[in-house]
Amino acid sequence: MRALLQRVTEASVTVEGETVGQCGPGLLILVCAMPGDTYDTAKALATKVSKLRLFKDDAGKMNLSILQTGGSALVVSQFTLAADTSRGNRPGFSGAAKPEEAETLYLQFAHALRDLGVTAETGQFGAEMSVALTNDGPLTIWLDTEAG
Template identity: 50%
Template sequence: MRAVVQRVARGSVTVEGSVRGEVERGLVVLLGVGRGDTDDDAGYLADKVANMRIFEDGQGKMNLSVLDVKGSVLAVSQFTLYGDCRKGRRPGFSGAAPPEEARRLFELFVKELEKYGLKVATGVFREHMTVEIINDGPVTLLLDSKKNF
């Protein structure tokens, strides 16, 4: 499972002209589910996202988590994080999980975040979405449950 995590001042996702999820101060997480990912991967990434210290404290050091700052999370499913661009000019997506399994693990990731008491908004699975991200910092991090990076 892979995630692009961005610290944001604001984020929203719109589907067919209607805002479906939005957050103020917090995180936008673009989440890709890969073939072979398990419930453990969802739990690992949820724990990492909830507790990662990427918000500044009073001294300007990144010492606080989204929990500490009482922020929220906008989670958006994004299978393209498994796009393989090493060969040719069109990405291949054979590394992405099948849609049914990806949906189940995405929803589990959201539930795991909610167990921490976080407010979690989401996009709409398998729909075309417009995602607005006002990155704060900017702070953008890559996570991989298999620890490939």
């Protein structure tokens, strides 16, 4: 799985003008399931995200995890994280998991975050979504379970 984490002061996702998910201070997490990913992959990624020390402590050092700060997460499915731009100028997305598998894994990732104690809302899989955020830092981290 691939994930792009953005530390935010707030984030929301709307579909057809209706807010379907939001979070306060915490993380906006864009997630892409890849072929071969499993529930264990989703759970391992959620565990990694929940423990990453991306938030400042009292001394201003990035020493705290989302769990330690009580922050929340907004999880949005984004198959375009699997973009292949190696041939020509039009990205290919055949490296993303099939939609049926991707939706299941995306929801399993969000559920695993919740099981770990992170308050997490989601976007709407497969919908045209509008994502709004205020990036805090800015701080943006790329995670890929294939890369370790």
